[in-house]
Amino acid sequence: MALIDGMLQELEQEAQTTRRVLERVPQAHLAWKPHEKSMSLGQLALHIATVPGNVAQMIAQPAMQRPAFGHPAATQVSELLPALENSLKQARAALGAMDDTAMMATWKVLDGDREIMAMPRIAALRAIMLNHWYHHRGQMSVYLRQLSVPVPSIYGPSADENPFVQQPPAAVSAAAR
């Protein structure tokens, strides 16, 4: 199995969870933020929806310029799932054919000509496409909780949903695969 296959498999599996979270984002509260320095719910949700494709496309290149971190907000919650699907499609297209040599090759972030970060492409994908994605989805679970939206199970039980108790054993085994 190529190195990228393990990552794409993880991406698909975690995307199922991300879908469950994004579909609960309440239209009425897209502008809500827990603190004045925080991203709004609409910014955070759109960021989460677009991470896979954006990051995969950046990392498929030899290097990228220092990102500006603009954070557009979703204006309609109905944008979110299609944005995620499109983003996953972009990630698959950018990464699907990547061989192990390309995965181990150094990828850089530059500021003009100055190198500000350099790491193997596989480490960048792991940290920024995947781990950073889970980080923000975790943040959004707090937003949803504070907005009194029932929080879905993410890695285990939430205060509202417990996959270990509610689902029949067959469904849990199938999901665990």
Add this chain to the structure above:
Amino acid sequence: MALVDTLLQELEQEAQTTRRVLERVPDAHLGWKPHAKSMTLGQLAMHIALVPGGVAEAAAQPSMQRPLFPQPSPSSASELVPMLEDSVKRARKALEGLDDGALAATWRILDGEQEILAMPRVAFLRSIMLNHWYHHRGQLSVYLRQLNVPVPSIYGPSADENPFAQPAAAAAR
């Protein structure tokens, strides 16, 4: 490189970030929670500190019983970083001996004798020791923000700290 070395390397690297986050947990607000149904700050921070060791030790066994998810809180925020150090040390010890065969082998969660979850050991470690750890650290960053604690850089700039803006030598690698 053995499969487990990749996991251990990532664990060490992410633990540095986790340390930066845990050391900012304010002692005065350990009982604070953003919502009645949420974990308190103390519970969440202690959970994060204990995840690596607790999960790695469970994963090193052939199976585990359905967890009860107790959520203890520390009596002082100063316990958190030492707790994390100990937890990372225990994780290293539990995982170091696992070869690729052991990582690919099926690991189970049981309820009595009934199997409620089965997956390759490496998938459990990836999902619960690592990804689930980042998930909760992300939550903690929202708690810290609301408590007006400056949030450290985690994967990129926070509203308070931007590693990309620092001098090249310090920011690179």
